[in-house]
Amino acid sequence: MAPAEVAVQEAPVVHGTGRVVNDFSIQVATVNGSGSQTANLVLLRSIFRMGVPVSGKNLFPSNIAGLPTWFTIRANKDGYIARKKEIDFLVAMNPETAREDALSLESGAAVVYDEGLALDAVRDDLVFYPVPFDKLIAGVCTDVKLRRLVRNMIYDGVLAKLLEIDLQQMEYALQKQLGSKPKAVALNQQALEVGFAYADQHFEKRDPYVIAPMNETAGKILIEGNAAAAIGAMMAGVTVVAWYPITPSSSLCETLIDYLQKHRIDERTGKATFAVVQAEDEIAALGMAVGAGWAGARAMTSTSGPGVSLMGEFAGLGYYGEVPAVIFDVQRVGPSTGLPTRTAQGDVLSTAFLSHGDTRHLMLFPSSVGECYSMAVEAFDLAERFQTPVFVMTDLDLGMNTWMSDPFPYPEKPLDRGKVLDEETLERIGRFGRYRDVDGDGVPYRSVPGDKMPAYFCRGSGHNEWAQYSERPDDYQNNVDRLARKFENARNWMPAPVVEINRQASIGIIAYGTTHWAVVESRDQLKAEAELETSYYRVCGYPFRPALASFIERHERVYVIEQNRDGQMLSLMKLDLEPDLVRRLRSVLHYSGLPIDARSITDSVLIQEGYRVQKTGADTSRVPRQAGVGGE
C-alpha cells in the first residue's frame, strides 16, 4: 500500500450564505457549584426538542464548588454524538480560565463572554459577543444569592438568539428541569428573556453557526447511563441493593432508590419489595450482595475502579462458592484514586480476573444508555443462570452524561432464576450434590436457605461436588475444571456482538462500550478521507463469542480501539486467539481521561496504515491547566 497524504476534513458543511447548520460544538466554561448545570441541560434539551441529534459532556473537577467546569454540547445532523475535539462556540463564564479557553479556540470560532473579561484583547481572530451579565442580572433579580444561580440562564437566552434556537423549546426545557419549583422557573424565564433581548438589540450575527429544526429525535428520550441502568435493575426485579458512594457510580444507586420508592412499594401494606443498604465500604457492599444472592435474592451493587479493587475477595468467593450477584462498574480513570471525574475503560483486565487463584468473571459492555438498561436486565438473568458474579462495565462518560436514546422496551422474557432445585428435579437427579454437574453444562443445581430443599454448606475453602470440605487433589481439580466448563458454556449466552462486515474491507475495527460512538464517526472519516473501507465488530460481553475469531480471520489487520493505556481488551483477546490471529491485532488507545473522539482514532489508524497525517492539535489543549485542580 502506497502511503498517501491525507487531507484532514474537519471543515463542516456550509450551506448557502456561510451558515453552518446543525453541525458544531458549544463549550460552556463555568465554575462548579454555580448552577450552570441547569442552564446547560436546558440548552441541550432545547436543541434535542428541535429534532437535532445532540450530546452533552460534562468535564468537571473532583470538587463541590468553586473550581472550573466545562460542559460541551455537540449538535450534529448526521447523528455523530461522540466528543469532538474542536470547539466552535465558546461561552466563557469563568474568569479563571477565560483567557486560556479563548486561546485554545481555532481561528474563526465564536465566543460569548462576560464583557469584563475583555477577551477581544487576547486575540482578534474570533467572533466576539461581549455580554454585561452583572448589569443584566441586576434587572432580573434583587437577591444577591439567587443572582449567582440565575445568571447563567442569561447565556441561554443569548445563544437562543444567536443560534436561532426556538425560545419556546427553551422554556419547555426549563419547565422540565425546574418544574417542581415555580418561583425558580419564573426567575430563570426572566433571565432567559433578558439574554435573548440583549442579543437581539446589540449583536449582529457574525458567526456561521445555527440550529435549524430537524426530525431526528422524535419519540426519543434523554437520560444518563446510570439512570438507565437503575431502571434496568428495577425492571429486572432487583430486591437487595448494597452500595457505597463513589464517583462516578453514586447516581446509579441513588436514582435506583428514587425509582424503587416510587414503583416498588407494596400497595396493600405500604412496605417495600426491596431493601437498600448504604454499606460501610465496598467490601461489605459486595458481601451483602453475595449473602443475599446466596439466600435467593436478586442482589446488586454499583461502584467504580477503587471499589472493584476492594471487592476482589468477595468476587473470588462469588466465583468459587458460585453465588449470583450483579456489579455495575462505572469506570473512571487511573490506578489508585486516579482521576475520579474522568472517563476510561481501564478495569477490563483487572475485572476479568478479579481476585486471586484461577478466577474469571462474566462481563457485559454496554455502549449506549439503551444497553445500560437492557444489559442490566440481562445481567441478573446471567448471574442466576450461571450462579456467579456478573460485571456490567459501563464508564463515567456513559454513566454521568446525558444521551439520546430510543425509549426502552419492556422486557420480553420472564425472569430467568436459573437452576434452583425443586422437588421434581430432586426426584430426577436422585441425590443433591450442590456442585455436581448433573446436566453436563458445568452449571449445578442450587438450593436456597428457607426453601426446605436439602441444605448445603457454601464455602470459599476447598470443596467437593457434595459441598463437603475437601483438600483432595482430585476434588479440587474436578471442581475448578467444571468451573472452567461453566465459563466456556457462558460464552454463547453472552450478549451477541454487533458485527458489520464490509466485503471490500481488509481492515477490521473492534471496539466496545462508549468507544463505539467515536468509531462510527471515524469509520466514515476513514472512508471519506482515505477511501479506507472497514468492517466493525462491537464486543458486548466476555467471555468472547466464537464469532470474534472468525471476524479477525476475515481481515488482514484489525484495530482494537479502547480507552486505556495498555490495550486491555486486546490483551484479553490474545488469550483466546491462535497466534496467527493475534498477529493481526493492533491497538488504538486513548487515555487522557477525556472521552475518545473520532479524529484521534482516524489519525491513529491512518498512521498505522502508513499514511502521512497532519495531526490536529494535541488533545490536552482542550483542558486548560486549571482542570488539574481538585480534591478527591
Place this chain on the structure above:
Amino acid sequence: MAVATSPVRKKVNRIGLESREYRGSKTTLCAGCGHNAISERIIGACFEMGIEPERVVKLSGIGCSSKSPAYFLGSAHGFNAVHGRMPSVGTGAMLANRNLVAIGVSGDGDTGAIGIGQFVHLMRRNLPIIYIIEDNGCYGLTKGQFSPTADLGSKAKTGVVNDLPPIDTCALAIELGASFVARSFSGDKKQLTAILKAALSHRGTAMLDVLSPCVTFNDHEGSTKSYAYAKAHDDPLEEIDFVPFFEDISIDYEPGTTQEVVMHDGSKLYLKKLDADYDPLNKVQAMRVLQETRSRGEFATGLIYVEPVKPDFLDVLNVVDEPLATLPQERVRPPKTVLDDIMESLR
C-alpha cells in the same frame, strides 16, 4: 415374673425432632477446644427451643471458630465466608429472607482485627442475628499469634508478651447499639445454654462473647484466656433462667433478688442477681460493670445488657413480611405502564 416394658421412646422437642437431628458433622478442632463445647450448647439450645433447622442459616468468617458451624445443625444451610466479613454476608441473607434464623460464629481475630469494621456496623444496624465470638485471645489456625482481645501482659506459648490493651467486644457492642449483649464461658453449660435460648428469642442483634480457651496455644499459665484463669476470675452477674413463650412459667425465684425481663415474643428471662443492684436494662450500669470487672482482671459474665424491644434493621427498612428472595415476578417487575410513564417523563 415377666415385666412389661414399653419401647424406649427418644425424647423429642416441641416440633417432634430428636436432639441428634441438631447435630452436625464430626469436629476437626483440637480435643478439649472450648469451641466444641459451644457447638454442643448451640445444639442443645436449638433443640430445646424447637428451632426448625431448615430455617437456620449458619454463618462464619475464617479461623478455628469459623469452622465450627459445620459441627452443629447439619441440616441447616451454612456459609463459611471470607475472613472478618461474616456480618455483611449475614446482612445480605437476612435482607433476602427475613424469616431465617441467623447464627453467626466468629472468633476474636475474625471480629476484633480484620472484621472490626463490619462488626461495628452490624451492631449499629441491629440486624436480627446471633453473633457469637468464640474468644480465645489468639489466632489458633495460624498457630497462636495474639488477637486484639488478648489481655495486656498476657504471655504467648512462645514467651512473647502482649503489649497492647484488649478490645472489649461487649462494651463496644453496647456502645454501638446492639440490643442483646452477653458474655459467658464455654465451660459454663448452664449459663451459656440459658443465654443462647434467650438470644434465640430475641429480635435484633444478640452479641455473645464466649471465652473459649485455646487448649493448644493459649491454655498455659500466664494466659488470661486459659481454663484455669477463666474459672478463677469468672464473675457472674446473675444466675440466668430462660422460659420460652411456649412453656408454662413455673419458675420461682425469691422476690427482691430476681429480675424478670420479657422478650419481644413474650418469653421471659429470669435473672437471679448475685450483684444485688445489677440491672441489665441500664446501659450506663452495664458499661460501668464492664469497666470495673476488667480493672480487677475479672470477666463479668451473664446477660450484660438487653433492650428487649427495639426496631430491627428489617423494620427500619420497612421490608415486606414475605422473603424478598421468593417474591413472584409480578411483585418485583413493575408493569409496562410504569416503564412507559418513566419514558414519557424523559422526553
